[in-house]
Amino acid sequence: xxxxxxxxxxxxxxxxxxxxxxxxxxxxxxxxxxxxxxxxxxxxxxxxxxxxxxxxxxxxxxxxxxxxxxxxxxxxxxxxxxxxxxxxxxxxxxxxxxxxxxxxxxxxxxxxxxxxxxxxxxxxxxxxxxxxxxxxxxxxxxxxxxxxxxxxxxxxxxxxxxxxxxxxxxxxxxxxxxxxxxxxxxxxxxxxxxxxxxxxxxxxxxxxxxxxxxxxxxxxxxxxxxxxxxxxxxxxxxxxxxxxx
Amino acid sequence: xxxxxxxxxxxxxxxxxxxxxxxxxxxxxxxxxxxxxxxxxxxxxxxxxxxxxxxxxxxxxxxxxxxxxxxxxxxxxxxxxxxxxxxxxxxxxxxxxxxxxxxxxxxxxxxxxxxxxxxxxxxxxxxxxxxxxxxxxxxxxxxxxxxxxxxxxxxxxxxxxxxxxxxxxxxxxxxxxxxxxxxxxxxxxxxxxxxxxxxxxxxxxxxxxxxxxxxxxxxxxxxxxxxxxxxxxxxxxxxxxxxxx
DNA sequence: GTCTATATCCTGATAGAC
DNA sequence: GTCTATCAGGATATAGAC
Numbered sequence: 031x032x033x034x035x036x037x038x039x040x041x042x043x044x045x046x047x048x049x050x051x052x053x054x055x056x057x058x059x060x061x062x063x064x065x066x067x068x069x070x071x072x073x074x075x076x077x078x079x080x081x082x083x084x085x086x087x088x089x090x091x092x093x094x095x096x097x098x099x100x101x102x103x104x105x106x107x108x109x110x111x112x113x114x115x116x117x118x119x120x121x122x123x124x125x126x127x128x129x130x131x132x133x134x135x136x137x138x139x140x141x142x143x144x145x146x147x148x149x150x151x152x153x154x155x156x157x158x159x160x161x162x163x164x165x166x167x168x169x170x171x172x173x174x175x176x177x178x179x180x181x182x183x184x185x186x187x188x189x190x191x192x193x194x195x196x197x198x199x200x201x202x203x204x205x206x207x208x209x210x211x212x213x214x215x216x217x218x219x220x221x222x223x224x225x226x227x228x229x230x231x232x233x234x235x236x237x238x239x240x241x242x243x244x245x246x247x248x249x250x251x252x253x254x255x256x257x258x259x260x261x262x263x264x265x266x267x268x269x270x271x272x273x274x275x
Numbered sequence: 276x277x278x279x280x281x282x283x284x285x286x287x288x289x290x291x292x293x294x295x296x297x298x299x300x301x302x303x304x305x306x307x308x309x310x311x312x313x314x315x316x317x318x319x320x321x322x323x324x325x326x327x328x329x330x331x332x333x334x335x336x337x338x339x340x341x342x343x344x345x346x347x348x349x350x351x352x353x354x355x356x357x358x359x360x361x362x363x364x365x366x367x368x369x370x371x372x373x374x375x376x377x378x379x380x381x382x383x384x385x386x387x388x389x390x391x392x393x394x395x396x397x398x399x400x401x402x403x404x405x406x407x408x409x410x411x412x413x414x415x416x417x418x419x420x421x422x423x424x425x426x427x428x429x430x431x432x433x434x435x436x437x438x439x440x441x442x443x444x445x446x447x448x449x450x451x452x453x454x455x456x457x458x459x460x461x462x463x464x465x466x467x468x469x470x471x472x473x474x475x476x477x478x479x480x481x482x483x484x485x486x487x488x489x490x491x492x493x494x495x496x497x498x499x500x501x502x503x504x505x506x507x508x509x510x511x512x513x514x515x516x517x518x519x520x
Numbered sequence: 521g522t523c524t525a526t527a528t529c530c531t532g533a534t535a536g537a538c
Numbered sequence: 539g540t541c542t543a544t545c546a547g548g549a550t551a552t553a554g555a556c
Contacts, residue, residue: 209449239495255476
């Protein structure tokens with residue numbers, strides 16, 4: 031029986047794959063800037079020089095790691111969106127589009143298996159890592175597909191001005207990425223699916239509920255704005271009274 | 276007239292302050308791991324060794340940078356929450372609590388001035404930086420005050436189970452941090468406040484609208500879950516038909 | 521393809537003169 | 539307090555034997 035790594039992979043794969051796997055693990059754990067080639071090659075049990083031989087350098091390596099997962103994810107998302115758009119036509123809803131966004135990721139995570147939710151953390155990292163190497167690559171590979179989803183959302187939410195929709199999507203997608211990237215997605219999924227068998231729908235349902243709520247929030251209302259201004263004014267009065275006590 | 280840096284600060288301040296200012300700028304721009312002491316001391320126009328003399332090291336330096344802003348912010352938030360709770364009593368609403376969270380940050384940003392929104396980006400960075408040095412410090416300094424806000428939200432949203440509230444707050448706060456940290460907050464504020472004079476209320480109103488919507492979203496509903504499962508099943512059928520074509 | 525050994529550079533940190 | 543000079547170590551990357 032082959033040795034098992036933490037993420038449940040066998041170590042009998044070829045050098046290139048072992049490097050990719052080890053890099054992915056360390057990227058999830060520490061982020062791009064914090065991981066060194068020495069850490070990677072040590073974890074992968076390969077020679078230090080093999081990274082440059084197979085990939086050319088650290089930057090090309092992380093791009094290969096990202097590409098391995100996200101090219102497929104991107105593809106699946108777009109195909110699913112196509113399928114839903116052609117079968118639903120004008121009946122397409124916000125929930126359909128959200129399913130097209132999240133279902134492929136959950137399928138790829140395959141969170142029935144052991145190392146499942148780790149892929150969701152990987153996705154979260156990819157979207158939240160501060161390194162410009164990662165950011166630029168992700169932006170470059172997603173702007174095209176993001177446009178498709180933007181248009182689809184616009185179709186299901188015609189009352190929202192484009193600019194407002196852009197802000198709300200930015201808000202909501204940032205939230206999802208942050209949730210996925212942050213601590214213990216395993217526990218998150220477990221909490222969601224406690225005692226339920228159809229995990230996928232439950233997880234999507236929980237995230238979609240919040241996203242739909244945010245996307246469908248009422249547009250800024252002058253009356254509410256006035257109410258807010260009153261609260262702020264009262265708050266200032268309270269603080270003034272507090273500090274002069 | 277003193278030389279002006281990009282962020283509008285004079286360069287005549289003392290060494291310690293110049294180091295703090297330069298570090299803050301570079302932290303906003305590149306994140307903790309990516310900035311070097313040489314970059315910092317060069318930007319601050321001070322000697323390399325002065326960082327270790329005044330602060331003791333890079334780790335202590337970033338903690339001083341974070342502490343300088345966030346101690347005050349934390350303090351202001353809690354005082355405002357206290358004031359609102361004592362004046363509103365049982366009439367405290369979700370919007371009140373959100374004002375207590377956001378108003379101090381906007382006041383500290385002072386975004387009437389030139390370098391204003393930069394502070395919001397700083398806050399976003401502080402909450403999203405991947406470095407464990409930053410994460411641990413922020414977590415350590417915020418868990419106490421987070422508890423206070425958690426309880427306040429729980430009071431205004433009694434129908435939400437604690438665990439669900441925790442998840443939704445995590446979701447919403449992550450979204451806010453992501454929005455602030457990401458590109459061009461200047462433009463964001465400008466877009467929000469186009470042609471309006473009372474910027475604070477507008478910005479808070481926009482963010483609060485989405486947060487209130489997410490926090491008040493209906494609880495997971497078996498009927499909606501079934502609808503979602505139907506969508507997923509249809510999606511699978513469509514994809515199967517698509518790939519066998 | 522894989523290895524050892526090493527080149528080159530940059531990092532944070534410090535010793536010691538002034 | 540501030541400077542110069544430097545240390546020790548880690549970073550990526552590569553040359554060259556096998």
